[in-house]
Amino acid sequence: MSAPLQDRREGSLEAPTRHPLDWLNPEFYNEEAALKEMERVFDICHGCRRCVSLCNAFPTLFDLVDESKTMEVDGVDKKDYWKVVDQCYLCDVCYLTKCPYVPPHPWNLDFPHLMLRGKAIQFKQGTPTQGRDKLLSNTDINGKLASIPVVVQVVNKVNKMPAVRGLMESQLGVDRKAWLPEFAPHKFRPNAAASAAHPVRNGERTPGKVAIFSTCYINYNEPGIGHDLIKVLDHNRIPHVLAEKEACCGMPKLELGDLESVAKLKEKNIPQLARLAREGYAILAPIPSCGLMFKQELPLMFPNDADVLAVQKAMFDPFEYLVARHKDGLLDTDFKSGLGNVSYHIACHLRVQNVGQKTRELLSMVPDTEVNTVERCSGHAGTWGVKKEFHATAMKIGRPVFRQMAEHPKGETRWIASDCQLAGHHIEQGMEEAGKLGETDMAHPLTLLRMAYGLPA
Numbered sequence: 055m056s057a058p059l060q061d062r063r064e065g066s067l068e069a070p071t072r073h074p075l076d077w078l079n080p081e082f083y084n085e086e087a088a089l090k091e092m093e094r095v096f097d098i099c100h101g102c103r104r105c106v107s108l109c110n111a112f113p114t115l116f117d118l119v120d121e122s123k124t125m126e127v128d129g130v131d132k133k134d135y136w137k138v139v140d141q142c143y144l145c146d147v148c149y150l151t152k153c154p155y156v157p158p159h160p161w162n163l164d165f166p167h168l169m170l171r172g173k174a175i176q177f178k179q180g181t182p183t184q185g186r187d188k189l190l191s192n193t194d195i196n197g198k199l200a201s202i203p204v205v206v207q208v209v210n211k212v213n214k215m216p217a218v219r220g221l222m223e224s225q226l227g228v229d230r231k232a233w234l235p236e237f238a239p240h241k242f243r244p245n246a247a248a249s250a251a252h253p254v255r256n257g258e259r260t261p262g263k264v265a266i267f268s269t270c271y272i273n274y275n276e277p278g279i280g281h282d283l284i285k286v287l288d289h290n291r292i293p294h295v296l297a298e299k300e301a302c303c304g305m306p307k308l309e310l311g312d313l314e315s316v317a318k319l320k321e322k323n324i325p326q327l328a329r330l331a332r333e334g335y336a337i338l339a340p341i342p343s344c345g346l347m348f349k350q351e352l353p354l355m356f357p358n359d360a361d362v363l364a365v366q367k368a369m370f371d372p373f374e375y376l377v378a379r380h381k382d383g384l385l386d387t388d389f390k391s392g393l394g395n396v397s398y399h400i401a402c403h404l405r406v407q408n409v410g411q412k413t414r415e416l417l418s419m420v421p422d423t424e425v426n427t428v429e430r431c432s433g434h435a436g437t438w439g440v441k442k443e444f445h446a447t448a449m450k451i452g453r454p455v456f457r458q459m460a461e462h463p464k465g466e467t468r469w470i471a472s473d474c475q476l477a478g479h480h481i482e483q484g485m486e487e488a489g490k491l492g493e494t495d496m497a498h499p500l501t502l503l504r505m506a507y508g509l510p511a
């Protein structure tokens with residue numbers, strides 16, 4: 055089904071907009087209607103092909119078309135459309151950086167949200183891997199259980215045993231070669247240092263006080279990054295509090311199409327975050343996917359919810375906040391230690407926040423530091439890249455990133471860093487497997503910033 059000829063113009067001249075997700079409408083879950091919409095969109099994509107190198111969803115689609123009898127979308131069995139849906143991990147890059155046919159263009163293309171609709175239909179129907187998928191997406195429940203004293207050591211040790219990884223692969227579908235995060239013996243939230251009584255200095259662009267939404271990953275897996283954020287804030291005399299209670303932001307559930315669970319998590323997080331937003335706090339989430347959830351996905355699911363919109367306005371990526379603080383003349387730039395050659399990977403879920411490369415901007419202010427930015431998908435994509443059926447593809451997608459991170463234009467790479475620490479580990483694994491890691495270390499950009507200030511770990 056081709057788009058009408060009179061509409062075949064090259065992109066929209068107006069700024070892109072995004073329609074709310076129509077997830078409460080029963081029609082959203084109508085499989086026949088969703089497949090019909092996929093046929094329309096796939097036909098446009100087949101004629102365009104701009105996104106072929108972004109991920110494996112587009113090559114899967116184009117192969118299906120090219121190998122069909124008609125060599126057009128109408129020759130592809132609709133059952134095979136689900137193969138395309140499975141390959142999408144909702145990074146949003148095709149929508150926000152490539153596609154000229156997004157609204158207000160009359161073709162009204164939203165490829166990621168169409169894939170999300172497909173995932174929501176699959177989730178309602180129940181897929182064979184649903185047990186595994188639900189388990190992997192319970193980031194806060196898994197973290198709570200695994201970080202019980204004694205249990206944490208056992209879980210970490212057992213998770214590294216080849217026999218156990220083999221069992222996890224056969225029983226749970228978690229690829230035995232995929233990097234898995236360890237659980238920290240001491241969670242972030244109960245051990246976060248209380249703020250000093252710094253006076254609140256509001257800037258033109260930045261509230262002068264911060265509320266930290268720590269995220270499951272920082273709380274249970276790598277609390278050091280959260281402690282580094284606090285040290286950086288304290289060094290810059292910015293008072294902080296932690297969000298009172300925290301549940302998962304909902305992104306892992308969204309990626310499964312489990313939208314009802316997203317709504318339940320939203321009910322836990324949003325009321326108290328909205329209160330903080332109304333009290334004038336900037337809310338910082340140190341994991342880009344979690345920030346994106348509050349900045350974009352929840353507002354698109356709940357476009358009329360005033361609390362959700364208040365949180366959206368108050369939510370910052372930490373480097374977005376710190377660079378705005380610099381523009382307000384309120385950031386200390388008296389750095390004590392150069393970082394050398396840094397290969398910095400900008401995470402997809404940060405790229406699509408449309409805030410620019412704030413991490414690169416700030417790290418580049420550090421003397422004796424050369425930041426080389428790699429702006430391409432690492433392939434990790436949350437829990438997607440650890441699944442047995444996708445891990446090899448995740449490594450393949452990441453290969454150009456592994457190579458570019460190793461090839462710093464100024465010489466040997468001293469540090470690799472990604473805003474998404476999961477992507478950072480995935481890149482580290484890829485570089486190691488390719489024999490390109492050498493003396494390079496991996497650290498989160500907030501850790502590098504803390505080091506540049508000369509602050510102790």
Ligand code: SF4
Pocket residue numbers: 108109110111112141142143144145146147148149165166169
């Ligand atoms: S949202 Fe990301 S993974 Fe999904 S189709 Fe677009 S680029 Fe590929």
Ligand code: SF4
Pocket residue numbers: 098099100102103104105106112148149152153154155163165
């Ligand atoms: S999503 Fe847009 S840019 Fe990408 S292949 Fe489809 S039509 Fe082209």
